[in-house]
Amino acid sequence: MSFVLEPSYAISYLFRRILVPVDGSESSMRALEVALDFARRYGSKVSVLHVHAPGADTKAIREAIEKRVRDKGVAVDIKFKEYNPQTSSVANEIISEIIEGGYDLVVLGARGNTANEDLMIGSVALSITINSATSVMIIR
Template sequence: MLRRILVPFDGSSLSLKALNIAVDLARHYGSQLTVLYVKVPGETGDPLNLARSAVGKKITNVRYKTIELKENESISSIILKEVVEESYDLIVVGARGKTSYFDLSIGSIPLALAVNSTCSVLIVR
């Protein structure tokens, strides 16, 4: 049922919460978990180090992937392309990333994923 789970990860507290939920699901269902970081040009640091620490040895069927954002692409379009190419069954995503607009209950990326994805999307608050 949930063979492949994708977690878009940016290092925010809600993406960390989404990762923890995805790890639980992957353990329960025996799923392969992929943690995806879409790197924006000029960004420093690697939030996947935080993801690796959070996952630790809880599951072994996990991979970490970084995709560079190119000109004329959006983060959501890269994630959606990844979903189609790799045939994911579920996306687990935080309701907001590192946005400074705290009045928003859901960010543009999770909203775009929920509307346009070919698989189920679990939005974590």
């Protein structure tokens, strides 16, 4: 009788820590669903980040995130980061979190809450894709 190892997946070693920036748009919530699926299948740890302007009410976005995560069987770390619009940007704060947190993968929606629906990719998603030193998965 021979010894058989459990199947292992290379992806479980590649994407151990996943960051999901959310802004409340449906695109970003679909990205959260994909990250939760990765976590269930491969044991990834998921952190959700919402970057907001000073004084913004974050209660609604927290409830939306918790609603999506509920009953998925995955522990998610929810982070809120406030930025100063005169000295920084949403994309800059997300890049800072990627660097500081040591994430292996960023899963984000292609477009956020933009007024122009003709855009294929939003400015934040484009900036993250170009400036991130880690893998980025864009969800449409």
